[in-house]
Amino acid sequence: MKRILVFQTAFIGDLVLVSSLIKSVSRSYPGSEVYLACRKGYESIYEGFKFLDGVIPYDKKGVRDFASRLRDMDFDVVFSPHRSHRTSFLLFLSRIPLRVGFDTAGFSFLYNRRVRYERGVHEVERNARLLLSVNREAVVDLAPELFVSQDEVKGVREKFSLNFPFAVIAPGSVWPTKRWIPEYFASTGRYLMERKGLVPVIVGSKADVPVAEEVFRSIPFAVNTAGKTNLRELMALIAGSKIVVTNDSSPVHFASAFNKPVIAVFGPTVKEFGFYPLGKNARVAEIPLYCRPCGIHGGRRCREGHFRCMRDLTPDRVYPLIDDVLSANDFEKKSGIDS
Template identity: 75%
Template sequence: MKRILIFQTAFIGDLVLVSSLIKSVAKTYSEAEVFLVCKKGYEAIYEGFQYLKGVIPYDKKGIRGFASKLKSIKFDAVFSPHRSHRTATLLFLSGIPLRVGFDTAGFSFLYTRRVKYRRNVHEVERNIQLLLAVNKAARVDLKPELFVSKDEVGKVREKFSLEFPFAVISPGSVWPTKRWLPEYFASVGKYLIEERGLVPVIVGSAADIPVAEKVFRQIPFAVNTAGKTNLRELMALIAGSSVVITNDSSPTHFASAFKKPVVTMFGPTVKEFGFYPLGEKAKVAEIPLYCRPCGIHGGKRCREGHFKCMRDLTPEKVFPLIDEVLKDGDFAEKRDVGS
């Protein structure tokens, strides 16, 4: 095969985790050019990624026009973890000879090879099944990976005057019920300062500014970068950090890709969905409840009206997990943040 396409236009976290599939495809077909289609606006995530020939942004408009664009590139195969009807239709119209997708995808009959969607396994392992269905001898690499240069880390540290080791705190989420309480994040921030000597750096998008401000106002000496970074700068902050404390959201997967210690709060969602943090220093903070999980993405409000999955997950339950992932004191200054 001369040209191979990976198609993933879902959320940022899904896009980060598809890096394992990209690497495995590139290593298996070392002579081929590998391209990625992602949602427009997310292409910066894969800047400098050595396993890709190029990234093609898609704004999810004009199926026929975009299909024609893909057809003109003459791909030999496409692997699609994305399971929407739109994606299956678009790839069918692109005329790519080998189209590999999951059997649970919308309009899955439009794929030339349908692969069983495995539940209760991590997303990276699930995605790799697409490749193994075509090549059982594939060179599989299950570790997510992204690239950020030391220069990028240096510039973002300079931008926010980060002269000391720091921890990233990510209190936001698109889904309200996936957000741990701001006062709990604040308690963790104080703990990181007092017990670990780490400056808490709060991150988030423009939409996360209100919750980030609530956390920031409660932590002395914290730095609030919410709404002040682009994707590359967010990645650089995570790559340069000593530890990441986050909700079940994309910073979890960025931390995995940069091999960072990470503690992730799981409330309405569970590890069995396959989106937990990976790595030797990755921990999930959660408590057992009869009502968990309440949905794949959480929701706008607790269906039971008590929100115990987050309220009862107190900071005191999280402190030991932070100590565990940081027990060797191997902070960012001692690490090579580049890939």
């Protein structure tokens, strides 16, 4: 195969996790050109990523025009973890000879190689099966990975005057029920500062500014960067941090891609969906409840009206996880173990 396309135009977290598939494709077909198609505006995530020959942004408009563009690029195969009807139709129109997608995709019959979408395994493993369906001898690497330069880390430190060790706190989410209580994030920020000597750095998009401000008001010694960073700066903050504490949202996967200690707070969602943090120093904070899970994306409001999955998940349940991952990380560094 001379030219290979990976097609993932879903949200940021999905795009981060597809990095493991891209690495595996590149290593399995040395000498081939590997391209990524992603949602327009997200292409900067893959700047400097050595396993790609190019990124093709798509604004989800003009299906036929974009399909024609892909057809002109003469791809031999496309691997598509994205399961939308639009994607299946677009790739069919692209006339790429081998189109590999999941059997649960909308219009899955338009793929000529369909792979069983298995629940209960991590997304990176599911994605790898797309490649393995074509090449049983493929070199599979399940670890997500992204690139940020030391200059980028230095630049974002200077921008926010971060001349000290810091922890990243990400209190936002598109879905309200996936947001841990702001007061709990604030308590965790104070714990990180007072017990671990780490200044809390609050991150988020412009949409996350209200909840970020609510957390910041309770920990005024924190640094609030929400709404003030682009994607590359957010990545640099996570790459330069000592630990990440976040809801079940994209910072989970950025932390995994930079092999950072991470605590992910899961309320309406569960690990079995396959989007939990990866790495030896990754933990999920959750409590068992009869109503969990209530949906793969959470929701706008608690269906039961009590929101216990988050309210009962108090900060004292998270502190031991922080102690655990930071102690393990310190031990690995002192022992010369590559974490």
